[in-house]
Amino acid sequence: xxxxxxxxxxxxxxxxxxxxxxxxxxxxxxxxxxxxxxxxxxxxxxxxxxxxxxxxxxxxxxxxxxxxxxxxxxxxxxxxxxxxxxxxxxxxxxxxxxxxxxxxxxxxxxxxxxxxxxxxxxxxxxxxxxxxxxxxxxxxxxxxxxxxxxxxxxxxxxxxxxxxxxxxxxxxxxxxxxxxxxxxxxxxxxxxxxxxxxxxxxxxxxxxxxxxxxxxxxxxxxxxxxxxxxxxxxxxxxxxxxxxxxxxxx
Numbered sequence: 275x276x277x278x279x280x281x282x283x284x285x286x287x288x289x290x291x292x293x294x295x296x297x298x299x300x301x302x303x304x305x306x307x308x309x310x311x312x313x314x315x316x317x318x319x320x321x322x323x324x325x326x327x328x329x330x331x332x333x334x335x336x337x338x339x340x341x342x343x344x345x346x347x348x349x350x351x352x353x354x355x356x357x358x359x360x361x362x363x364x365x366x367x368x369x370x371x372x373x374x375x376x377x378x379x380x381x382x383x384x385x386x387x388x389x390x391x392x393x394x395x396x397x398x399x400x401x402x403x404x405x406x407x408x409x410x411x412x413x414x415x416x417x418x419x420x421x422x423x424x425x426x427x428x429x430x431x432x433x434x435x436x437x438x439x440x441x442x443x444x445x446x447x448x449x450x451x452x453x454x455x456x457x458x459x460x461x462x463x464x465x466x467x468x469x470x471x472x473x474x475x476x477x478x479x480x481x482x483x484x485x486x487x488x489x490x491x492x493x494x495x496x497x498x499x500x501x502x503x504x505x506x507x508x509x510x511x512x513x514x515x516x517x518x519x520x521x522x523x524x
Contacts, residue, residue: 277305277365282465283457286362314368370421385430393478432502
C-alpha cells in the first residue's frame with residue numbers, strides 16, 4: 275500500500291511489466307520490481323538461506339564481504355537502469371537482509387521502514403502461506419533487527435501502516451518531505467484513494483501482541499520502531515507501561 279501511494283506521488287518503481295503481478299493474496303498489487311526481488315533471492319540463496327530462512331551469514335554482516343562481491347556488479351547494473359529517472363526506488367522486504375550491499379552500490383540511499391504490528395503480520399502470513407505463528411514472529415524480529423543495524427537513524431525513516439488509516443495526508447506529507455519528493459495536490463489526493471482499510475484483514479493492538487505471548491525482546495523492538503514514528507501510532511499507546519512490565523527485568 276505504501277509503495278503504491280508513493281508511486282502515485284511520483285516515485286518511479288520501474289516499468290509496469292517489471293512489477294510483480296497482483297493476485298488473490300494482494301489484489302491491489304505488490305509493487306515489487308521482479309529484477310530486484312530475483313537478485314535479492316539469489317543473494318540469500320548463495321548465503322544458504324531464503325526469505326523465510328534468513329542466513330546466519332547475511333548481507334548485514336559486512337557490505338564488503340567477499341561472498342557478496344559477485345553480486346555487486348549486478349546490483350549496479352540494476353541501479354543504472356534508473357539513471358535520469360529520479361526519484362526512483364524499489365520495495366522488497368528482503369532488503370532488510372541485503373541492505374548493506376545495496377547501500378554500497380547506491381550512493382545516498384534513503385531507507386523507508388514500513389512497520390506493522392508483528393501479530394498482524396503473523397496472522398497475514400498464516401492465512402496466506404500457512405507459516406506457523408511462532409516462526410513468523412521470529413522472522414519479524416530478525417528482519418527488523420537487521421535493518422535497524424544496517425541503517426543509522428539519520429538515513430532511515432519509520433512509517434507505520436496504521437498512520438495511513440488515521441491521518442493519511444499528514445503521514446504522507448511527512449514521508450514525502452523526508453524523501454525530498456515534491457508532488458501536486460492532485461497527485462496527493464489521488465494517492466489517498468489507494469489507501470483502502472477494507473483490504474487490511476488483520477489489525478491488532480499492542481495489548482493483543484503482549485497477550486499472545488510475544489517475547490519481551492520482540493515487543494521492545496516493535497515499540498522502539500513506533501517511537502521513531504511522528505506522532506506514534508494510536509495502537510502503540512500505553513507504551514511506557516509495557517516497557518515497565520516487559521523490560522525492566524532484562
